[in-house]
Amino acid sequence: xxxxxxxxxxxxxxxxxxxxxxxxxxxxxxxxxxxxxxxxxxxxxxxxxxxxxxxxxxxxxxxxxxxxxxxxxxxxxxxxxxxxxxxxxxxxxxxxxxxxxxxxxxxxxxxxxxxxxxxxxxxxxxxxxxxxxxxxxxxxxxxxxxxxxxxxxxxxxxxxxxxxxxxxxxxxxxxxxxxxxxxxxxxxxxxxxxxxxxxxxx
Amino acid sequence: xxxxxxxxxxxxxxxxxxxxxxxxxxxxxxxxxxxxxxxxxxxxxxxxxxxxxxxxxxxxxxxxxxxxxxxxxxxxxxxxxxxxxxxxxxxxxxxxxxxxxxxxxxxxxxxxxxxxxxxxxxxxxxxxxxxxxxxxxxxxxxxxxxxxxxxxxxxxxxxxxxxxxxxxxxxxxxxxxxxxxxxxxxxxxxxxxxxxxxxxxxxxxxxxxxxxxxxxxxxxxxxxxxxxxxxxxxxxxxxxxxxxxxxxxxxxxxxxxxxxxxxxxxxxxxxxxxxxxxxxxxxxxxxxxxxxxxxxxxxxxxxxxxxxxxxxxxxxxxxxxxxxxxxxxxxxxxxxxxxxxxxxxxxxxxxxxxxxxxxxxxxxxxxxxxxxxxxxxxxxxxxxxxxxxxxxxxxxxxxxxxxxxxxxxxxxxxxxxxxxxxxxxxxxxxxxxxxxxxxxxxxxxxxxxxxxxxxxxxxxxxxxxxxxxxxxxxxxxxxxxxxxxxxxxxxxxxxxxxxxxxxxxxxxxxxxxxxxxxxxxxxxxxxxxxxxxxxxxxxxxxxxxxxxxxxxxxxxxxxxxxxxxxxxxxxxxxxxxxxxxxxxxxx
Numbered sequence: 001x002x003x004x005x006x007x008x009x010x011x012x013x014x015x016x017x018x019x020x021x022x023x024x025x026x027x028x029x030x031x032x033x034x035x036x037x038x039x040x041x042x043x044x045x046x047x048x049x050x051x052x053x054x055x056x057x058x059x060x061x062x063x064x065x066x067x068x069x070x071x072x073x074x075x076x077x078x079x080x081x082x083x084x085x086x087x088x089x090x091x092x093x094x095x096x097x098x099x100x101x102x103x104x105x106x107x108x109x110x111x112x113x114x115x116x117x118x119x120x121x122x123x124x125x126x127x128x129x130x131x132x133x134x135x136x137x138x139x140x141x142x143x144x145x146x147x148x149x150x151x152x153x154x155x156x157x158x159x160x161x162x163x164x165x166x167x168x169x170x171x172x173x174x175x176x177x178x179x180x181x182x183x184x185x186x187x188x189x190x191x192x193x194x195x196x197x198x199x200x201x202x
Numbered sequence: 203x204x205x206x207x208x209x210x211x212x213x214x215x216x217x218x219x220x221x222x223x224x225x226x227x228x229x230x231x232x233x234x235x236x237x238x239x240x241x242x243x244x245x246x247x248x249x250x251x252x253x254x255x256x257x258x259x260x261x262x263x264x265x266x267x268x269x270x271x272x273x274x275x276x277x278x279x280x281x282x283x284x285x286x287x288x289x290x291x292x293x294x295x296x297x298x299x300x301x302x303x304x305x306x307x308x309x310x311x312x313x314x315x316x317x318x319x320x321x322x323x324x325x326x327x328x329x330x331x332x333x334x335x336x337x338x339x340x341x342x343x344x345x346x347x348x349x350x351x352x353x354x355x356x357x358x359x360x361x362x363x364x365x366x367x368x369x370x371x372x373x374x375x376x377x378x379x380x381x382x383x384x385x386x387x388x389x390x391x392x393x394x395x396x397x398x399x400x401x402x403x404x405x406x407x408x409x410x411x412x413x414x415x416x417x418x419x420x421x422x423x424x425x426x427x428x429x430x431x432x433x434x435x436x437x438x439x440x441x442x443x444x445x446x447x448x449x450x451x452x453x454x455x456x457x458x459x460x461x462x463x464x465x466x467x468x469x470x471x472x473x474x475x476x477x478x479x480x481x482x483x484x485x486x487x488x489x490x491x492x493x494x495x496x497x498x499x500x501x502x503x504x505x506x507x508x509x510x511x512x513x514x515x516x517x518x519x520x521x522x523x524x525x526x527x528x529x530x531x532x533x534x535x536x537x538x539x540x541x542x543x544x545x546x547x548x549x550x551x552x553x554x555x556x557x558x559x560x561x562x563x564x565x566x567x568x569x570x571x572x573x574x575x576x577x578x579x580x581x582x583x584x585x586x587x588x589x590x591x592x593x594x595x596x597x598x599x600x601x602x603x604x605x606x607x608x609x610x611x612x613x614x615x616x617x618x619x620x621x622x623x624x625x626x627x628x629x630x631x632x633x634x635x636x637x638x639x640x641x642x643x644x645x646x647x648x649x650x651x652x653x654x655x656x657x658x659x660x661x662x663x664x665x666x667x668x669x670x671x672x673x674x675x676x677x678x679x680x681x682x683x684x685x686x687x688x689x690x691x692x693x694x695x696x697x698x699x700x701x702x703x704x705x706x707x708x709x710x711x712x713x714x715x716x717x718x719x720x721x722x723x724x725x726x727x728x729x730x731x732x733x734x735x736x737x738x739x740x741x742x743x744x745x746x747x748x749x750x751x752x753x754x755x756x757x758x759x760x761x762x763x764x765x766x767x768x769x770x771x772x773x774x775x776x777x778x779x780x781x782x783x784x785x786x787x788x789x
Contacts, residue, residue: 017308020391028383028421035426039433039444039455047450124441134449141442145432 022179026186029153033190036149040142040197053139054202056121061112062199065105066191072101073188076181083177088168091177095165098184102158109151116140146194153187218318220310221733223624225317226295232317233288233613234700236324240279241693243272247665252686254666269665270339271367275327277342278371281467282378283324285609289474290382290420291320293616294389294413296624300724300731301407303398303740303762308391316384323377330370334362338371341663343460343515346445346453350437363439372435379424379431386417398723400742404495405761407722407746409477411498416473419505423466430459457519461512469508471605473501475612476543479565482619483547484747485720486562487554488757491747493546500546504539511536517585518592526585533583537576544569544576559718560634564615567642568607575603578653593663596656599649606645614638614699622717626729627710633702640695647688651681721758722746743768 044050079094120127123144125137161180167173219225250264257263295313299306307313330337340348349368363369393414433444434456443449445456484491511532513521547569578600581587591597622628659673667674716725723742727735740762748759759765
């Protein structure tokens, strides 16, 4: 790069490249979930009987998960704050807390899934279909696809944070803590929409 | 970190390269290969339409099931594996960093991954021809129930359903969309953040603007389809009922999700090609582009309108007539910005000293053919006429008159124009002109007469018209045969292009820097540009189309040369204030 004028390779705008990329990624993700939620709402308005199915979801576990995710968003903010101070030990602590939050979320989710599958509410809910309640079984299809896609995002976020922690430990790529935080906030935000739609509206 | 002299192995230089030019070439080559596949499919089913029941040379007998699969895959391949890679990914990768004056994309590794995911998607699609049951044959729009019943109706077995033509098609499309999304993020971030000094928004060449607008349209419209594709896949492999009306689902939901993406997709394909027109026209008219800023505003208007017109594909699907009126009006409205853009292009030619070089021929051919496609689109946009013409060859001919000039004329214009830049060698002009004229006439021979077949009632999804003597009579049978023979000529003509590429790469002299006397930044770099593009980063002093400026010595001023009227002092302010500290943590 020696022959080139160094300052011209720097970003022109105040927004650094990684942050800009994540913003655009988030806007793309929001449209994906937005489409899914729009489809769900269409059916939800058409089939009031879905409230009976929604009654089988556990508001308690859902609420617990909401709190866990919100707390983990707080810890990733603390990690970002530590990254600005370049305090590597603190970054690692707070990111571990965040990953633990994601883990608790997924464990809760698994307990919940296990319970629901035990009651016969699966992706296709055969026992509902046998009794002729096809519309009810469609609710569970939506429930699993929405929470499943969200859960996948939680998992991807956790894996990304583990990779970033290894880099941070070597003192590299501290700015990526913020990027992980932005993504994590998005995951949190989407859950804030899913929780009332699937758990509270009964 | 020395970008110019460092050594690379064969693998990292040509296959797993992170250099935007190599990735752009990979996309273009992949697009050409897939165009070969799509063209061969077209040859097979066109032959069957003109000579039903006859054995097809190089293929054999085509039964109804394979006919459906071939028509479906032809559409899929030409839109997603030819149009998208050559127009959006290839042009975007090749041109954006050079035209805005930087060394590479913002995220080179993401860029490389994007190509290999795209490659994987093509492999998945091709493999779907060879699974039991063959490739998916329910039309490229994948409407349920054709696309959703795999598990329930045919293969009550998870793995059989997963490795069916339908599921593989959905997976391939999903992978392709992911690849294009990654590319889109790169284009936007690169254009926003990595522009050369002095490259203010309204000094960016139109093609870069249009590729970015196309990326935004794509990213905004594709999300719901991604969600919908998951639902369709689960209908297929797990037996859910998202689109099954017998189980509370609704097949119309898919149509809305598909066309909410599918219609903007047309503009995603159109805008980069229009950008190529905007680059080529001023160079060969030796005039500034007419109405540079209004063209950008018109494209933004069309981008907004493009997501408001999708249901005009569903006029016969049982939508509310009030809604149909809304979408009719929207559809007809969207012709206004595009008419504005085309009129600006025509005004660029007005009073120019026009050179009929090979790229210019493709551009003018594009404009003429697209006019026919665009005007028939106005007929079809009105729901009263569409109910009559729906699913006939009138519709098929209409969209071939828009998409063929768009994808192929646009791409060929770009290839003949920028080939000297990326190889240092010029394509043979005589062969180029032969290629253009044969393509132009063969294309019109293939499609023009089929407008009349469509109005006579020929349906697009019937493989054998032998038993429909009321519809298929003279002259329509002759028209079919003319179309098929022209289509074969059209496909054979493309070998002239491949031969031209080959012979020019082998024989032509190297070292052409700026054969067209064009003013944009990519012509400032060496030909071919080395890894890292520019020896020193250029500084930009004015807009991209400064041709025949009064009072200047040359008839064009490159963007990095200061003209007499240029004053760059104001634009410097934004770049100097980056603090080193913030860059250590942020970059």
